[in-house]
Amino acid sequence: MSTKPQPFESAHRRAWAWQSAPLRPGPQDIGIVEDWVSMWLQRQGAATPSARKALLLGVTAELTALCEYHQLPLTAVDLSQAMIDEAWLGDTPMRRVIVGDWLDLPLAAQSVGLVLGDGVSTLVAYPSGLERLGQQVHSCLLPEGLLMLRCFARPAQAESVEQVMDAVRNGRIGNFNIFRFRLLMALHGDTPQIGVRTSEACDVFDREFPDASAFFRMTGWPPASLSTLAAYKANPAQYFFPSPDEIADTLSPWFELQETRTGDYEFAACCPSLRFVRRGT
Numbered sequence: 001m002s003t004k005p006q007p008f009e010s011a012h013r014r015a016w017a018w019q020s021a022p023l024r025p026g027p028q029d030i031g032i033v034e035d036w037v038s039m040w041l042q043r044q045g046a047a048t049p050s051a052r053k054a055l056l057l058g059v060t061a062e063l064t065a066l067c068e069y070h071q072l073p074l075t076a077v078d079l080s081q082a083m084i085d086e087a088w089l090g091d092t093p094m095r096r097v098i099v100g101d102w103l104d105l106p107l108a109a110q111s112v113g114l115v116l117g118d119g120v121s122t123l124v125a126y127p128s129g130l131e132r133l134g135q136q137v138h139s140c141l142l143p144e145g146l147l148m149l150r151c152f153a154r155p156a157q158a159e160s161v162e163q164v165m166d167a168v169r170n171g172r173i174g175n176f177n178i179f180r181f182r183l184l185m186a187l188h189g190d191t192p193q194i195g196v197r198t199s200e201a202c203d204v205f206d207r208e209f210p211d212a213s214a215f216f217r218m219t220g221w222p223p224a225s226l227s228t229l230a231a232y233k234a235n236p237a238q239y240f241f242p243s244p245d246e247i248a249d250t251l252s253p254w255f256e257l258q259e260t261r262t263g264d265y266e267f268a269a270c271c272p273s274l275r276f277v278r279r280g281t
């Protein structure tokens with residue numbers, strides 16, 4: 001696998017600074033994981049040291065910090081050296097990052113007790129990539145190990161692009177990141193098997209708002225947040241927004257869904273946290 005930076009990666013890194021909650025986990029989301037991890041640790045009792053080991057899918061700083069707080073030995077796996085350079089909190093005796101693919105996890109079988117991820121289901125094809133992810137995570141988890149994912153799920157009632165534009169023009173969207181994701185979800189529609197090319201959102205934005213500075217005067221949002229959308233321009237990425245039920249069904253051969261929780265911040269209904277327990281021995 002090549003780790004050579006792709007042209008869109010530098011744009012993505014510049015955009016990273018403007019990536020904020022709810023696209024990164026906020027205090028309510030971290031509170032949910034915190035509850036679940038605390039419960040899991042209490043139940044662990046005199047479990048083996050391996051059972052305390054955690055795997056992070058990606059390099060989400062908030063989840064890295066949570067593992068550090070609980071003194072969980074952590075391995076993080078991310079495809080992109082550029083993103084690791086930007087967002088990883090650094091290797092320590094208790095944690096390390098590996099450049100690797102979640103769909104071909106570079107971890108030994110049954111070597112961790114907990115797997116965490118934020119926004120992961122949006123980045124793998126539905127259902128084939130999600131199935132492969134389920135299989136890979138199942139393989140590296142110990143029996144009864146837990147998988148905790150915060151997902152970006154399309155709304156139960158699909159929105160049209162026109163509805164999103166109407167909401168933004170009338171001041172009913174709180175920040176640029178929520179606007180961007182509502183637009184992507186509207187373009188995605190009800191077919192997670194197809195997903196959405198992220199560059200489509202750029203085309204729609206340019207068509208609707210040919211004068212970007214007028215858009216930012218209208219919304220009052222920082223013009224630099226446009227970098228999060230501009231990063232999609234040369235990027236061939238597809239996003240997928242399966243519903244929580246679709247995620248649970250797809251993972252069901254390997255995982256049983258134990259609990260779903262959401263916060264009450266704007267857009268929280270589209271950012272549910274799911275806790276799964278590994279099936280089998």
Ligand SMILES: C[S@@+](CC[C@H](N)C(=O)[O-])C[C@H]1O[C@@H](n2cnc3c(N)ncnc32)[C@H](O)[C@@H]1O
Binds near residue numbers: 024103117119120
């Ligand atoms: C975990 S996700 C979502 C970001 C999250 N909402 C946050 O703010 O932390 C983003 C990361 O996934 C990584 N990524 C995407 N697909 C991947 C794959 N198949 N294997 C490993 N890493 C992947 C990207 O390089 C990026 O750093």
